[in-house]
Amino acid sequence: MDSEALKKYSALHPKPAGLTLQYGTAGFRTKAEQLDHVMFRMGLLAVLRSKAVVSTIGIMVTASHNPEEDNGVKLIDPLGEMLHPSWEEYATQLANAEEHELQQTITEICQKAAVNQQKDASVFIGRDTRPSSEKLSQSVIDGIFVLGGQYHDYGLVTTPQLHYVVCCQNTQGQYGKATLEGYYEKLSKAFTELIKQSSSSGKSQKHLKIDCANGIGALKLSEMEPYLPKEVLIQLYNDGTKEKLNHLCGADFVKVHQKPPRGLDMKPNERCCSFDGDADRIVYYYQDATGLFHLIDGDKIATLISIFLKELLVKVGQSLKMAVVQTAYANGSSTRYLEETLKVPVHCVKTGVKHLHHKAQEFDVGVYFEANGHGTVLFSKAAETKIRHLAKEEKDNEKREAAKVLENMIDLINQTVGDAVSDMLVIEAILALKGLTLQQWDAVYTDLPNRLLKIQVADRRVIDTTDAERRAVTPPGLQEKIDALVKKYKLSRAFVRPSGTEDVVRIYAEADTQVRA
Numbered sequence: 001m002d003s004e005a006l007k008k009y010s011a012l013h014p015k016p017a018g019l020t021l022q023y024g025t026a027g028f029r030t031k032a033e034q035l036d037h038v039m040f041r042m043g044l045l046a047v048l049r050s051k052a053v054v055s056t057i058g059i060m061v062t063a064s065h066n067p068e069e070d071n072g073v074k075l076i077d078p079l080g081e082m083l084h085p086s087w088e089e090y091a092t093q094l095a096n097a098e099e100h101e102l103q104q105t106i107t108e109i110c111q112k113a114a115v116n117q118q119k120d121a122s123v124f125i126g127r128d129t130r131p132s133s134e135k136l137s138q139s140v141i142d143g144i145f146v147l148g149g150q151y152h153d154y155g156l157v158t159t160p161q162l163h164y165v166v167c168c169q170n171t172q173g174q175y176g177k178a179t180l181e182g183y184y185e186k187l188s189k190a191f192t193e194l195i196k197q198s199s200s201s202g203k204s205q206k207h208l209k210i211d212c213a214n215g216i217g218a219l220k221l222s223e224m225e226p227y228l229p230k231e232v233l234i235q236l237y238n239d240g241t242k243e244k245l246n247h248l249c250g251a252d253f254v255k256v257h258q259k260p261p262r263g264l265d266m267k268p269n270e271r272c273c274s275f276d277g278d279a280d281r282i283v284y285y286y287q288d289a290t291g292l293f294h295l296i297d298g299d300k301i302a303t304l305i306s307i308f309l310k311e312l313l314v315k316v317g318q319s320l321k322m323a324v325v326q327t328a329y330a331n332g333s334s335t336r337y338l339e340e341t342l343k344v345p346v347h348c349v350k351t352g353v354k355h356l357h358h359k360a361q362e363f364d365v366g367v368y369f370e371a372n373g374h375g376t377v378l379f380s381k382a383a384e385t386k387i388r389h390l391a392k393e394e395k396d397n398e399k400r401e402a403a404k405v406l407e408n409m410i411d412l413i414n415q416t417v418g419d420a421v422s423d424m425l426v427i428e429a430i431l432a433l434k435g436l437t438l439q440q441w442d443a444v445y446t447d448l449p450n451r452l453l454k455i456q457v458a459d460r461r462v463i464d465t466t467d468a469e470r471r472a473v474t475p476p477g478l479q480e481k482i483d484a485l486v487k488k489y490k491l492s493r494a495f496v497r498p499s500g501t502e503d504v505v506r507i508y509a510e511a512d513t514q515v516r517a
């Protein structure tokens, strides 16, 4: 480590006095103007992480669905997963070290994490369309450069695209080519193969209106369009040319407010969906003939995918273990439908994609979604090998065809992380193959009326939870009071937990009617 260079460069990215930040559920996230030093230091950390695991590490500059003035950064581990929890603490230490402590902090991290500083380092960088992102990603590059790391700047990409290329790079191309072209080719090939088998339904069924949240999704979908079959008729709205990122639009806005985004003119029964600002979340929706808005959220997406995969797994006749992973925010009706009607085991884990991803890895086929629309499907290596073998060798026609569909699903789904583009193509393929309308999909079960609110308190950490955040253990007496209220209503459920991304406490309740919720 060249201490003079480190001093010189870190002085170019000074830490504002008194500012402490934490690597939270989704990395660092705050006002963009407070993040320059964090970016530089995450460049440093990415180099250390790369040396520690002797692989390429990803670093994404984005604040997802948060306001345009915000920004953030998260690190991506070798197989495209979120940064390992044991390193979140190092990230926090490095971000908060005073300038004169920086070198010492690096040395300490290297000792604690057994980083061999002689190893080479390689980092892939990506960023979203925020006005602040380009300059901030330059600060990341300064950090990488100072510690002698190699880097490749992918520039403007969706978060899931960066996860994808990192995984491709570290699997020597087994997961695909580590380029955007490779991503477009892999997904569109699988999608084209899938919809070949669908009987052509009416033209109106093919139209899909997409609210791109004025973010990166618009750019990348336009880039992808030439790769997609002609039958796909997508219309992009909120493409970022006129309005502000995430302002009154995008997946988070639609989910939280349960209403259509601004800037998308919706006719009765038209199929519409919204991405979030970095295109890792998606929700669908429509307006019925009476003008009523219907949201089809992550729970319904998980259900549709589970119905489809379960049918195929039954057809191929292999004993592959499938499960769905949800959080406490999953609508009770979805859990009941999955367990009682579809007979698929459901597991509830703590909020945050890393928890869902981790749990889903335990199964041959692990479907996970947060209610807000972030999710994907993981296939175990063994399941994938079996399916690919059957797709090639199986003599029984029906079994072989089912295996082929599964094989294409494996290729279409971005298994590294939830991906709005990939999820959208998965959903469009399933609707086409099953000949389902959005309304039929919506009718699979009826959501229990619910309410999700947030409230600011003096110190949200006084609330501690257990049972996948569904029960409060502190402060004393709180849970008993919730229980007493919940007992009064039918099909009711309620919980409180401190947010991991905002200084608020979230309150969720559902019951048989909206008023009771």
Ligand SMILES: CC(=O)N[C@H]1[C@@H](OP(=O)(O)O)O[C@H](CO)[C@@H](O)[C@@H]1O
Binding pocket: 025, 026, 064, 329, 351, 352, 353, 370, 372, 498, 499, 500, 501, 502, 506
């Ligand atoms: C209720 C809710 O939507 N919570 C979100 C939110 O987490 P909180 O810990 O609730 O602030 O942000 C996370 C990161 O984007 C996301 O994974 C999660 O689903």
Ligand SMILES: [Mg+2]
Binding pocket: 064, 065, 276, 277, 278, 279, 280, 281
């Ligand atoms: Mg996002």
